[in-house]
Amino acid sequence: MTQAFIYDHVRTPRGRGRPDGALHEVSAAKLAATALRALAERNALDTSLVDDVILGCAQPVGEQGGNIARAALLAAGYAQSVAGQQVHRFCASALEAVNNAAAQIMSGQSEAAIGGGVESMSRTVIGADSGAWSADPWVAYHNYFAPQGIGADLIASIDGYTRADVDTFALESQRRAAHAWKNGYFTNSIVPVRDLLDEVILDRDEYIRPDTTLEGLANLKPAFTALGITAGFDTVALQRYPQVEAIEHVHTGGNSSGIVDGAAAVLLGSETFGTATGLSARARIKGFASMGSEPTIMLTGPAPVTQKLLKRLGMTVADIDLFEINEAFASVVLRFIRAMQLDPERVNVNGGAIAMGHPLGATGAMILGTVLDELERRDLNTALITLCAGNGLATATVIERV
Numbered sequence: 095m096t097q098a099f100i101y102d103h104v105r106t107p108r109g110r111g112r113p114d115g116a117l118h119e120v121s122a123a124k125l126a127a128t129a130l131r132a133l134a135e136r137n138a139l140d141t142s143l144v145d146d147v148i149l150g151c152a153q154p155v156g157e158q159g160g161n162i163a164r165a166a167l168l169a170a171g172y173a174q175s176v177a178g179q180q181v182h183r184f185c186a187s188a189l190e191a192v193n194n195a196a197a198q199i200m201s202g203q204s205e206a207a208i209g210g211g212v213e214s215m216s217r218t219v220i221g222a223d224s225g226a227w228s229a230d231p232w233v234a235y236h237n238y239f240a241p242q243g244i245g246a247d248l249i250a251s252i253d254g255y256t257r258a259d260v261d262t263f264a265l266e267s268q269r270r271a272a273h274a275w276k277n278g279y280f281t282n283s284i285v286p287v288r289d290l291l292d293e294v295i296l297d298r299d300e301y302i303r304p305d306t307t308l309e310g311l312a313n314l315k316p317a318f319t320a321l322g323i324t325a326g327f328d329t330v331a332l333q334r335y336p337q338v339e340a341i342e343h344v345h346t347g348g349n350s351s352g353i354v355d356g357a358a359a360v361l362l363g364s365e366t367f368g369t370a371t372g373l374s375a376r377a378r379i380k381g382f383a384s385m386g387s388e389p390t391i392m393l394t395g396p397a398p399v400t401q402k403l404l405k406r407l408g409m410t411v412a413d414i415d416l417f418e419i420n421e422a423f424a425s426v427v428l429r430f431i432r433a434m435q436l437d438p439e440r441v442n443v444n445g446g447a448i449a450m451g452h453p454l455g456a457t458g459a460m461i462l463g464t465v466l467d468e469l470e471r472r473d474l475n476t477a478l479i480t481l482c483a484g485n486g487l488a489t490a491t492v493i494e495r496v
Contacts, residue, residue: 099375103463111215111353126166150187150211152454184484189458210359243318246423260424264349271445272304354451395488421446
């Protein structure tokens, strides 16, 4: 089987996902094109050598729909021979896109492909793509549908994570992200976003709050109490989990992932592609897996999918130097660390989505790039990237430096 190598990656900064956010004026297609153009320019890439561009998007509707990958690659000036496709695995979409690109190369059907993702959360309202899993009453009823925030609070209630636990985790995410930005750990992989006049409108993550304090976090109100109690989703979740007496609502806007805009792209290719272009591989895709988990609680998949992947690869957690798990909610990461018996110092070492935001369809590619950069900075070898996703899904990937 052909090996799939990672040759480079870039991402935009994350802009606050609201009308006054810096990237609100930029369409999703332009965000994605910004990343794709930068990837080509910094590698002097003959884009006709790329077989496919695969972009994840978690809300593929309106201006984010219609195969945004093809629209973005043409807008980025890529050769018209390059194919494009859009994939949707909720929050794991971008990592799935990278995995799909790798699969094409590993199977010998492509020599080079780009995987990545994009999400403009300031321009596309969350839930705009509401489908059968939540909007069809018959499907929702039989699957005990409840929103993700209820699942996060349910995890905290089952596992015993207190408000202090999730706030403390959130504060550490902010501290690590601020330290990474201060020391330039993200600089080489960030491509600024420019306006129509070619003026830079954002060149660093806008959502990050380095002045966050534990006291400030403690003063925030729980975000999902109304959904749980007033809208009745606590009752639905407790029907699926009758062993839980009550759901403790501990998650807030401060210990949950931030709503942001952004895009990312990862260049993958075979060894033949590297020889033809003169590019040096930075890592290889060692393996990947996806799976489903119980859909009401929804967010518990990262540990099982990690176990599935490591078993397939004949590896253990001891073989992984760094872990990168999307910080959808603090309880998700706390459960992952406990379930996998990990040292927290090996997990999300430069902070995560609680501090910098979670552009749904782009995050998987972003955190893969972040941990690759950190492997190189620390001169380590292997990392595992994983995300939970809507409707009880999860995806994981192992990369290894070369």
